[in-house]
Structures are given as C-alpha cells and as structure tokens.
Amino acid sequence: ITLSAGLKKGYSLGEAIMYLENISKEKLAGSFKIDFKGQSKEYKKSMNQFYFLFFVSLIFVYLVLCAQFESFKFPFIIMLSVPLTLLAPLSAILFFNNSLNIFSQIGLIIMLGIATKNGILIVEFARQIKSQGQNSYNALIQACRKRFRPIVMTGVSTVVGVVPLVLGSGAGYESRLTIGLVLITGIIFSIFLTLFMTPYFFNIIDQDKKV
Numbered sequence: 001i002t003l004s005a006g007l008k009k010g011y012s013l014g015e016a017i018m019y020l021e022n023i024s025k026e027k028l029a030g031s032f033k034i035d036f037k038g039q040s041k042e043y044k045k046s047m048n049q050f051y052f053l054f055f056v057s058l059i060f061v062y063l064v065l066c067a068q069f070e071s072f073k074f075p076f077i078i079m080l081s082v083p084l085t086l087l088a089p090l091s092a093i094l095f096f097n098n099s100l101n102i103f104s105q106i107g108l109i110i111m112l113g114i115a116t117k118n119g120i121l122i123v124e125f126a127r128q129i130k131s132q133g134q135n136s137y138n139a140l141i142q143a144c145r146k147r148f149r150p151i152v153m154t155g156v157s158t159v160v161g162v163v164p165l166v167l168g169s170g171a172g173y174e175s176r177l178t179i180g181l182v183l184i185t186g187i188i189f190s191i192f193l194t195l196f197m198t199p200y201f202f203n204i205i206d207q208d209k210k211v
Helices: 013-027 038-069 073-080 087-095 102-130 136-167 173-206
Strands: none
Touching (some): 013 038, 038 073, 073 173, 087 102, 087 173, 102 136
C-alpha cells in the first residue's frame, strides 16, 4: 500500500517520519513493515550519513592536528571540547521547533571547524610558552590572557556576519534560518567552552609536564 501525504504548517519532515514510525510500531502487528520514497527516503539517508560523516570528520581533524603538533596529547585536549559545542545548537533547534535537516547538519559540520580553531589558539600558544621553560600552569594563564581578545573578536565578527541569514526573508528563508541559528548559538557557546573548558582540560592532562 502506498500512502502519500503533505506536511501541515508548523511540522517538519523529521517529525512526520517519526510520527509515522511510532504509529507503525503501535498499530501494525505481524510481518508488516514500512519504507519511504522521495524526500522522506532522502531525509532518512542523509541522517544516517550525517552521523558517519561527523564521526569521520572528528577523526580526520584529530589526525591532522596530531601531524601538525607532532603529539597525540595536545590535539586530544582540543578535541575534548568539540562535542560539547554541539549542545547549544541542538538545544536551539529543539527550542525553536526546528529540525535536524540537511541545512542544520551543514551548520554543525562548520561548527566542528570553528570550535577546533578556538581551541588551537590557546593550546598552541601555551605549548610555545612551555617550550621557553615555563611550567604548565603559568603557560596556560599567559595563553588565556593573550588569546582572550582574538577568540572573542573572531567569534563576535563571525556571529555578526551570520546575523543576516536569520533576519532575511523571502525564498529559502527557512533554510537560511536553520544554518544561521546553528552557527550563532554554536559560536557563542564555543567561545565559552574555549575560554573555560579547554584550559580546564589542559590543566588536568598536562600538569607541569615538558613539551
């Protein structure tokens, strides 16, 4: 049996698919099963690919950082705060009744690079200071003081550049709104994580060891 339907205003494709799957589990008994076509099929396929691509992106970024730092420890410190950065965008998506679609997925992948960049600014500078003979704690304090302004400036300037995506209107507004929402909340939250959580992880993992 093939069923065709349209989305009611205020509902996303993801919500409709979840609703249909819940009904099939509750009402269909025996050997019945459901499948999807068209946009629904592409949505399910993109969701499955997103988790794989995000995991591969994390590994790829970590390996590149290991090659650049010539260390496994310092890139690990940077990557610890990256998954936490996703909490704010995902919460914003739920709060504004948006969906985890292809556009929000693109925003989350972009957030991976931005969060990593912020961590590099502190960790690499602290590493350079340690190479001059400073202990881990003093190097970390100096790095946070020196990199506070660049991190805030780059974050705020990026947020200002993304604001037109949220304020715009017309064709494709929903798509731009989703990307803008993810980037704005993610960037602001990543600044907080970089200034507080990255130094915290650095202090725990490094602890006065030489570079």
